[in-house]
Amino acid sequence: MCSLEKRGNVYILTFVGDGEHRFNPTTFDAISDALKEVEESADAAALVTTNAGKYFSCGLDMKWVGESPHDRFDIGMEKLENMFAAFMKLSIPTVAAICGHAEASAFTLALAHDYRFMSTQGSSHLYMCELDHGFNIPKSMLTLIRSKLHPATLRDVVLGGTKLNAQMAFQKGIVDAAFDDSVGTLQAAVKEAEKLAVRGWNREIYRSFRLAAFPDVVEELDIHVPYRMLASYNF
Amino acid sequence: MLRTSHLSRKGIVFSQATFHSNKNSHCCRAYLQRQGVSWEKTCKTKMCSLERHGKIFLLKFMEENEHRFTPELCSDILSALKTVEQSDARALVTTNDGKFYSNGLDLEWMKEDAATRFPLLLREFERVVYHMMKLNVPTIAAVCGHAAGGGFLFAMAHDYRYMRSDRGFLYNSAVDINVVLPSGSIALQRTKLSPQVFRDVVLKGIKYTGVEGFGAGLVDSLFEGPTQTLEQAMREANVLADKPWEKPAYQGLRMAMYSDAIHKLELDVDQGLHAEDMLKEI
Numbered sequence: 321m322c323s324l325e326k327r328g329n330v331y332i333l334t335f336v337g338d339g340e341h342r343f344n345p346t347t348f349d350a351i352s353d354a355l356k357e358v359e360e361s362a363d364a365a366a367l368v369t370t371n372a373g374k375y376f377s378c379g380l381d382m383k384w385v386g387e388s389p390h391d392r393f394d395i396g397m398e399k400l401e402n403m404f405a406a407f408m409k410l411s412i413p414t415v416a417a418i419c420g421h422a423e424a425s426a427f428t429l430a431l432a433h434d435y436r437f438m439s440t441q442g443s444s445h446l447y448m449c450e451l452d453h454g455f456n457i458p459k460s461m462l463t464l465i466r467s468k469l470h471p472a473t474l475r476d477v478v479l480g481g482t483k484l485n486a487q488m489a490f491q492k493g494i495v496d497a498a499f500d501d502s503v504g505t506l507q508a509a510v511k512e513a514e515k516l517a518v519r520g521w522n523r524e525i526y527r528s529f530r531l532a533a534f535p536d537v538v539e540e541l542d543i544h545v546p547y548r549m550l551a552s553y554n555f
Numbered sequence: 556m557l558r559t560s561h562l563s564r565k566g567i568v569f570s571q572a573t574f575h576s577n578k579n580s581h582c583c584r585a586y587l588q589r590q591g592v593s594w595e596k597t598c599k600t601k602m603c604s605l606e607r608h609g610k611i612f613l614l615k616f617m618e619e620n621e622h623r624f625t626p627e628l629c630s631d632i633l634s635a636l637k638t639v640e641q642s643d644a645r646a647l648v649t650t651n652d653g654k655f656y657s658n659g660l661d662l663e664w665m666k667e668d669a670a671t672r673f674p675l676l677l678r679e680f681e682r683v684v685y686h687m688m689k690l691n692v693p694t695i696a697a698v699c700g701h702a703a704g705g706g707f708l709f710a711m712a713h714d715y716r717y718m719r720s721d722r723g724f725l726y727n728s729a730v731d732i733n734v735v736l737p738s739g740s741i742a743l744q745r746t747k748l749s750p751q752v753f754r755d756v757v758l759k760g761i762k763y764t765g766v767e768g769f770g771a772g773l774v775d776s777l778f779e780g781p782t783q784t785l786e787q788a789m790r791e792a793n794v795l796a797d798k799p800w801e802k803p804a805y806q807g808l809r810m811a812m813y814s815d816a817i818h819k820l821e822l823d824v825d826q827g828l829h830a831e832d833m834l835k836e837i
Contacts, residue, residue: 451808454801462811471747472772478808479693479714481798 321347324354329365329517330510331358338373343425344381348399355406365517367410368509369433370417374442379424379449397547400425401460405541407432408464408530411523413516417509418486418495419502423447428461431468434530435512436495438486439505445483446494452481458547460540467534469494602628605635608789610796611646612639619653623661624705629679636686645796647690648788649713650697650781659704659728674828680705681739681828685820687712688743688813691806693795697788698765698774699781704728708740711747711773714809717788718765720777725768730760735833739820746816748772 321341325332333354335341358364371377380400385392407414407429416433420442427446430436438444448465450457457465457478466474473492476482486498499505531538602622606613614635616622639647651657660680665672687694687709696702696713703726710716710725718725727744729736736757745753752771755761768774776791778784810817 451800451804452798454804456804456807457811459811459814462808462814466746466812470749470772472775474812475714478812479805481800 322350322354324357326361326364327510328514329363330368330513331361331364331366332368332370332506332510333358334369335371335375335377340375341371341373341377341426342379342381342384343377343396343400343403344384345395345399347381348403351403352406355410359411364412365520366412366513367414368417368506368513369414369429370506370509371420373420374444375420376416376418376422376430376444377426378421379426394547397458398544400428401458401541401544404428404432404461404464405538408534408538408541409527411527413513413521413526415509415513415516417506418444418446419505420444421447424449425461428465431465431494435509436489437497437499437505437509437512438489438495439499439502440486441501441505443485445485446477446489447483448477448481451479456547459545460537460543463540464534464537467537601631603631603635605638607642607644609793610644611648611789611792612642612644613789614639614647614649616649616651616655616657621655621658622651622653622706623658624676624680624683624709625661625664626676626679629676629683632683633686636683636690640691644692645802646692646792647694648697648785648792649694649709650785650788651700653700654722655700655706656696656698656702656723657706657709658701659706662732669834670830673834674830677737677833678824678828680708681737681820682824684708684712684739684743685817685824688817688820689806689810691802693792693805695788695792695795697781697785698723698725699784701726704732708743711743715775715788715791716768716773717776717778717784717791718768718774719781719784720765720769720779723765725763725765725773727756727760730758733835735835737823737828737833739816739823742816742819743813746813 321335321337323334323336325334333351341347358367380396385396413435414433415435415437416430418430418436418438420439421444422430424447427448430446462478465478469477470493473494476492477484484492484494486495489495490498497508499508602617604615604617606615614632622628660676665676693715694713695715695717696710698710698716698718700723702710703724707725707727741757744757748756749772752773755771763771763773765774765777769777776787778787
């Protein structure tokens with residue numbers, strides 16, 4: 321479901337095709353393999369994640385989950401947590417070029433990147449839909465989300481279930497820049513990635529800075545607390 | 556039932572919602588004051604009322620006074636929150652009569668025996684804040700007066716804050732009165748405020764007007780005057796109440812969002828607080 325392209329020192333990971341780019345074991349493995357390739361590349365200096373078509377991603381593949389909910393919810397959550405942790409542990413700067421709707425765990429994936437650029441084309445929105453559908457968000461995911469958003473924005477996004485277009489997302493500080501169309505968004509993201517690549521940062525230090533700047537995120541993602549699908553928490 | 560007709564003739568109005576019992580009525584207080592008897596010694600006034608308006612509850616700090624938190628007020632608020640939690644209501648609005656939302660904890664009462672009363676009252680107050688943060692419905696504070704110290708913290712424990720723009724301050728007074736707030740209250744502020752505002756609020760003790768509070772992200776919406784503020788808060792509460800959200804989902808999300816602050820409040824409440832940690836001048 322994804323392609324990996326190298327332009328100079330910048331890697332571009334694209335969710336290909338016109339579909340919803342939902343996450344299931346096949347796509348999880350593809351993304352994980354791509355990240356491994358990037359990490360092992362000696363001269364990689366920045367990563368851009370983007371999408372083709374109308375959707376960045378709509379999150380977890382609920383059809384796949386629905387085929388066997390008793391264990392697949394847990395497996396799905398564990399794989400999501402591993403994916404977020406892998407992005408947070410990457411040793412190079414990451415830029416998300418959001419060129420379509422990003423919902424639920426895909427919104428969280430965008431937040432796991434260092435920078436976010438977003439396109440207004442097709443009224444793309446960011447939407448944390450869990451509350452509207454009565455699902456829990458695991459505490460580890462919320463720690464990641466909380467670490468990247470202003471407090472009031474966090475409340476509007478998680479407790480308010482707000483759908484944010486690129487302009488709103490920019491005003492609330494969720495994305496760093498908004499652009500008219502997908503082509504422009506990707507272009508700008510790659511340019512930003514090249515600017516970051518030129519800084520020549522030590523990769524080990526960059527990784528440790530990111531982990532220290534957003535403490536507890538990776539620690540909690542790695543613990544894999546069993547997911548409670550039902551909406552009631554028992555603390 | 557106390558005879559109220561003579562007081563009605565004097566223009567003092569009672570509504571069923573605010574009349575709780577003989578002993579707790581404020582007509583009793585007015586009557587006794589006129590007789591020259593100190594009402595504090597004879598009856599306890601319920602300082603807050605809880606009214607049901609369709610799908611939402613309205614908790615109001617009553618009458619013209621500073622609405623300071625005492626052990627009694629804390630206990631009254633806790634039982635109101637229990638009522639809200641166990642009902643089928645879908646949102647809570649809090650507001651105030653008069654010039655003060657709340658001016659914080661009752662310092663006069665605490666100073667009479669600081670070493671015992673300070674940790675006790677702060678613990679009961681944090682118990683209130685803890686239950687506000689764990690409530691299973693959206694909460695809006697319609698701040699129609701000064702919110703200082705504990706009043707400020709109580710307002711911050713809501714999901715949304717609506718405030719009048721013409722009057723009233725938001726003010727965390729702790730640094731000015733040499734009180735070291737316990738970790739639960741600090742965590743609450745850190746989790747709700749941007750880093751710079753957190754520093755300004757806690758370490759600088761800034762008094763924010765409604766307009767300044769809006770700019771700093773303390774206030775979500777500003778309105779002219781208390782009537783509009785409360786009206787709009789009730790309107791928004793009804794909008795939130797009509798959303799198809801499940802209350803356990805809403806509660807679980809808020810508890811996970813603010814898990815650090817809620818955990819620290821819970822520790823403070825369970826383990827109790829110590830005067831020597833909080834009062835550095837004693």
